[in-house]
Amino acid sequence: MSRVPQKLSAAILLAPALLAASVTAQAYETGDVILRAGAVAVDPQENSGKVKLDGTATDLEVGVDSNVQLGLTGTFMLSDKLGLGLLAATPFKHTINLNGVGELAEIKHLPPTLTLQYFPLGSGSALQPYVGAGLNYTTFFSEDFKSGPSAGGFNDLSLDDSWGLALEAGVDYMLTDNIVVNAAVWYADIDTEANFKVGDIPGKVSVDIDPYVYMVGLGYKF
Template sequence: MSRFTIQLAAGLLLAPALLAASVAQAHEAGDVIVRVGAAVVDPQESSSNVFVGGANTGLEVGVDSNTQLGITGTFMLTDNIGIGLLAATPFSHDIELKGAGRFASIKHLPPTVTLQYFPMAKSSAWQPYVGAGLNYTMFFSEDLSSNAEGAGFSSLDLDDSWGYALEAGMDYKLTEQVYLNAAVWYADIDTTANFRTAGIPSKVDVEIDPMVYMASIGYKF
């Protein structure tokens, strides 16, 4: 058998494998994609006025942004439908009593579950998606500033929140297992901050409603 014949036969045997590699799938049913990166929570807050014992003080509050380690996951139910989960290390925010300086600091965790739709064919390296679902935000470590405590404020407590969430994102396949990802969420987060002012029950309602931005590296299992 000639050398050319051997090379031709080897090429014919390898062709199916090379073709399979060239059309290797991106996301398909049963895949699990885990992504890790930087997540920024940017509150788009609005608040009622602070009420002290039923009296309107005319003061409002503001909430600053924070960046933490974000973790997301997707389980593909079909080639185009997935279940998404957003988690993170605890976010920390300062609360400002507008016109009176820093009022308190808080922490929260915002686990969010969404149903995701991937419109592209599973063979595409680009996998944009949109999703909608439910957010639960748990507040903890509510600490008043020393100035607030000195002014007679005490016993701060924020109600946990349930609300809807919307998302949009994009996965880009670098290798068979590794992806780049960028994503954005909107979360409906409303809470009531209860506290005391010189012993008098006080409260303020806050719509935090943050935009959440995340850039990450993903791995497909």
């Protein structure tokens, strides 16, 4: 017997068992709530404008480092294929770097993100990949310049909050009827303007932070 018929015969024999397993899973249905927790990393892909002092552009630009925190996500299933998703986390802390100077400041932010999620496989599959699109709101706080020589007289730092588009892709896998393992990635359009002073001279710089956000964790379906 050729290999193709052998594989076809094996698939036919396995199909009832696989079908039974998928039907038993009954992963997601209308009204289900899935809560997930895990490690979430924000990896900025920043594009900095030139630092301006008293309205005059300099050759200085800024950079933003990555940070990892506890991530929390939730999904409310509007149907067996559509869900409303929310991303939250403990506050992220980032170091702001100034080219040619070094570490200059530290900031914190929270990036709650609301998305409409699409689950293509429906309720009969234990494997639940999904994609989503929606809005990100990022609020900045605890903006402080570091002390020491690199601070160079910088003071009075504040960053504008941001609204922007968010995209996501992820996958859940049902380990049991209620426990899931999850991996997900988001892209968020985060643009801000930082205002500050150097001595009494006003300064500002616009930065497109635009991070990728990665998360792995466990969840529970209610």
